[in-house]
Ligand SMILES: O=C(O)CCC(=O)C(=O)O
């Protein structure tokens with residue numbers, strides 16, 4: 001059981017229950033230590049093993065609308081498929097989360113896409129929403145962080161704003177194993193620059209957006 005739980009760590013269903021309650025009450029959830037440590041470690045090891053050329057500069061939009069906008073974001077990304085053991089275990093964990101949330105909250109989540117992200121020192125992602133034109137079927141965003149030993153002075157916080165008017169937001173340090181989940185269309189957010197490399201996985205659950213009998217075409 002390579003990515004299982006040791007005796008006194010909470011089970012996935014306990015964590016999923018807490019996330020579901022948060023989503024029901026607030027529309028977002030911030031849970032430290034929610035990702036099993038063995039899975040966080042495996043994802044971090046795997047991310048370090050991916051060669052630089054497999055990472056791409058991140059852009060905005062998809063298909064013909066895709067643009068690289070340095071002004072908006074400066075991270076590098078690598079999409080996750082199930083080919084690696086760590087990637088498969090992550091997709092398994094998020095699939096279980098999806099099933100749990102669909103049962104509890106009737107969200108109708110259908111598919112999931114996710115990528116590793118690397119923010120070099122000074123990199124950022126300006127305030128944005130995750131669901132925009134052509135991607136209105138992104139329903140739920142999930143982010144987890146892979147940064148053992150992160151200090152407050154390292155910066156790199158996610159700032160989650162309650163709505164378009166909120167200019168203060170809630171700051172979340174990108175601590176190893178912290179999981180943040182929020183409704184993609186409701187919460188503007190940004191990533192502040194850090195003084196060290198910042199590693200994460202960002203993903204999105206979508207409802208079924210089938211077009212022309214192509215089932216929920218991916219990005
Ligand atoms: O890394 C984070 O904290 C958030 C990343 C993000 O907002 C995104 O990739 O859309």
Ligand SMILES: [Fe+2]
Pocket residue numbers: 128129130189
């Ligand atoms: Fe985002």
